Amino acid sequence: MVINVKTSGGSYDITLKRNALNEVNKILNIKGKALIVTDSGVPRVYVETVSKQIENSVIYIFPQGEKSKNFETYSELLKTLAENKFDRKDCVIAVGGGVTGDMAGFTAATYMRGIDFYNIPTTLLSQVDSSIGGKTAIDFEGYKNLVGAFYQPKAVIIDPDVLDTLTDRQFNNGLAESIKMAATSDSELFTLLEEYNAKDIIDKVIEKSLLIKKTVVEEDEKETGLRKVLNFGHTIGHAIETVTGLDELYHGECVALGMMYMSSGETKERIKNLLIKNKLPINADFDKQKVFEALQHDKKAAGNGVNAVFVKDIGEFEFKFLEYFEIDNILRGV
Numbered sequence: 001m002v003i004n005v006k007t008s009g010g011s012y013d014i015t016l017k018r019n020a021l022n023e024v025n026k027i028l029n030i031k032g033k034a035l036i037v038t039d040s041g042v043p044r045v046y047v048e049t050v051s052k053q054i055e056n057s058v059i060y061i062f063p064q065g066e067k068s069k070n071f072e073t074y075s076e077l078l079k080t081l082a083e084n085k086f087d088r089k090d091c092v093i094a095v096g097g098g099v100t101g102d103m104a105g106f107t108a109a110t111y112m113r114g115i116d117f118y119n120i121p122t123t124l125l126s127q128v129d130s131s132i133g134g135k136t137a138i139d140f141e142g143y144k145n146l147v148g149a150f151y152q153p154k155a156v157i158i159d160p161d162v163l164d165t166l167t168d169r170q171f172n173n174g175l176a177e178s179i180k181m182a183a184t185s186d187s188e189l190f191t192l193l194e195e196y197n198a199k200d201i202i203d204k205v206i207e208k209s210l211l212i213k214k215t216v217v218e219e220d221e222k223e224t225g226l227r228k229v230l231n232f233g234h235t236i237g238h239a240i241e242t243v244t245g246l247d248e249l250y251h252g253e254c255v256a257l258g259m260m261y262m263s264s265g266e267t268k269e270r271i272k273n274l275l276i277k278n279k280l281p282i283n284a285d286f287d288k289q290k291v292f293e294a295l296q297h298d299k300k301a302a303g304n305g306v307n308a309v310f311v312k313d314i315g316e317f318e319f320k321f322l323e324y325f326e327i328d329n330i331l332r333g334v
């Protein structure tokens with residue numbers, strides 16, 4: 001299926017299709033040169049499948065992991081584009097997870113003031129979340145996503161077949177973002193996830209997640225309002241992520257922990273059970289004081305508190321301003 005996402009400057013298509021990797025150039029019809037960006041953890045066969053369909057391509061592989069989402073990799077990518085004499089008619093293609101997508105997207109956004117960017121996400125997290133919405137960024141001086149741009153892809157190709165090589169933990173990490181979106185905006189998806197094994201209905205899960213995110217980013221491209229709903233579980237989740245470090249807990253796992261603090265009663269129970277079912281954490285042994293401090297230093301902090309998303313009933317959400325003492329109480333479970 002094809003999902004069209006409208007942006008302020010036009011629109012782009014997301015093709016969601018099994019075996020789409022083998023049809024990349026049938027879909028994209030690339031004429032100029034392509035820089036294919038990937039990382040060392042993405043199975044090489046995917047990259048080769050893409051590159052052999054494009055007449056004139058250069059492959060750039062950087063070491064896998066968030067630690068590569070930095071200025072050095074960015075600079076190397078720019079150098080590769082310049083050395084190979086890429087110009088405005090050429091393009092950048094990301095084949096990989098969210099790190100690859102962010103790296104490649106930011107490079108495409110800034111090289112010669114912007115060249116075409118295509119995204120072929122290969123992790124569940126990137127398929128349901130980071131490949132849609134036009135955010136690109138790199139980390140800087142220890143701050144996540146500090147330098148970046150809103151830059152829309154020209155097209156996105158999602159092939160669920162590539163998920164077969166993901167570890168279960170990486171799969172569940174991405175699923176946490178779908179659970180997040182279902183909890184705030186789609187009770188039907190939430191119920192589906194409760195009733196079925198996620199892997200058995202993954203095409204449906206990806207499709208429904210994309211439709212939720214499409215609705216949100218079309219309404220609020222630059223995150224001035226509604227888009228903040230995507231931060232459900234992220235307010236405390238990010239702070240946990242900062243304190244524990246990425247090696248210990250994955251992003252989706254921190255979001256799972258964060259969701260537990262932003263729901264209550266029966267709704268919390270349902271979220272908790274769905275997280276447990278998908279081997280996502282519902283509590284962890286982190287330093288609450290440090291998390292509290294990290295929250296106060298978050299770039300989203302506002303005055304004497306933070307804005308957070310709360311889910312009262314599955315499929316519905318509310319924005320809440322929480323003062324620091326309230327956050328402190330929530331963290332301490334009082």
Ligand SMILES: NC(=O)c1ccc[n+]([C@@H]2O[C@H](COP(=O)([O-])OP(=O)(O)OC[C@H]3O[C@@H](n4cnc5c(N)ncnc54)[C@H](O)[C@@H]3O)[C@@H](O)[C@H]2O)c1
Pocket residue numbers: 039040041042043064065066069096097098099100102122123124125126129130131132133134135136137145162163164165166167170173251
């Ligand atoms: N731009 C956005 O809107 C947005 C949204 C959410 C997250 N992000 C960013 O996304 C990043 C996280 O993305 P991620 O979770 O995809 O991490 P990731 O890109 O690091 O991928 C996780 C690991 O999986 C490997 N991998 C990728 N595809 C694979 C496959 N098909 N089979 C086996 N292994 C595979 C990678 O090599 C990597 O080691 C973060 O940097 C985050 O800031 C961006």
Ligand SMILES: [Zn+2]
Pocket residue numbers: 177234251255
């Ligand atoms: Zn997230």
